[in-house]
Amino acid sequence: MGGRGEASSAAMTASSAPLLLPLAPAPAARDEVRRQVGLAAPLVACSLLQYSLQVVSVMFAGHLGELPLSAASVASSFANVTGFSVLLGMGSALDTLCGQSYGAKQYDMLGTHAQRAIFVLMLSSVPLAFVLAFTGQILTALGQNPEISYGAGTYARLLIPGLFAYGLLQCLTKLLQAQNIVHPLVVCSGVTLIFHIVLCWFLVQNSGLGYRGAALATSVSYWFNVILLALYVKFSEAGRRSWHGWSRAVLKDVNLFLSLAIPSTFMTW
Template sequence: CILQNVVNMVSVMVVGHLGELPLAGASLATSLANVTGYSLLTGMATAMDTLCGQAYGARLYHRLGVYKQRAMVVLSLACVPIVLIWANTARILVFLGQDPAISAVAGEYARWMIPSLVVYVPLQCHIRFLQSQSIVLPVTASSGTTALCHPLVCWLLVYKAGLGSKGAALSNAVSYGINLVILALYVRLSSTCKNTWSGFSREAFRELRQFTALAMPSAMMIWLGVVVI
């Protein structure tokens, strides 16, 4: 978890070298993104801990792959209101009394963070899928690799590509994508997942309401913890 959180932290640190205004905007946007997006999605994904743990203990191994896909569907639907919030971050912050200049920068940063949701959802589902099988080392290794690569990715987009703070926001999507590719390859190529992953299934689109009913309380627990901190 620490290694995964390094991604957002490094992005904000790199933006800090661009000036006080970009730093203030990036910090504000990141805080808003954590509260309104990342924490909720992470919390919803924890519903897999219960479902996958039960299925693995009962030796219903094929169910783990179904639950992973089902979680992707539900979390993807949950991204719709999140995208709307992030796309209107500047207006929301101004309405809440924040400085208009900082709000404008934060709004732009938040919009460029939207692509990260595309990879963040399957990434969290892959992580829970593997952890429920007590496969932790590959998850840690992929997160560590991502954390090591992220400063370079961030530097390339911010300075070499000339995107500035927008590049720092976009670098989150790139680094999360690297992490996802590593885990996806492990799931498909490793013999440890041959019983739990058998490909895509239509079952993923069934019982979505039941999964959501379990995911929402989990999301609220994580979200409340982030809000309090």
């Protein structure tokens, strides 16, 4: 009888036990999540800081009146669609190329891929710059207000130097990002934003340039960010490991880069 009671009690205990144990994340999974968040959060912050340059410029232009605000807003939107977003998409090809090279520990190829991207993006910036140069005429042909179109055209032309800087900025950003170097990107972008706010205030409010100063400040600030990242690449250990000077190898496999860059551009658009 005692044996039967113990067996019955054991059976009841087993039947009342949950079929599935509570899911507890393994230490390895927690570490991976923490690592991914540690990489993603700075990249999100970097993107927001870089995007804030044009937002700040439009805000400063808006203090001058309704017409400067409209011109700056339209010009920024047009430039983003026809210029900056194209370079952003093309630069995304480095996510694949540099990521593969870094994973295979082919560190010298990181610089080669980045140089090839710089070569292609600088060439691509030339026709995009022509589009920005005729922003006013294009907007007028599309039926926009002539005054706003003229102001937007002036603003967009002053963004052209920044277009070339933006292409370089994407290449340097991807080069460092592929090596999991993200915090210097945030620092450089943050310093650039502070520099941009001061420069924008001076050019818009104190130089007599008006809303044109906001566009000029955007271009100068993009170049300032490029210089900061270029200095980091030149003097940091990771930069010296991946960048060994310019090479003619950048002229090879351009089609491979374009096969990734063109689809990435359409995805960004």
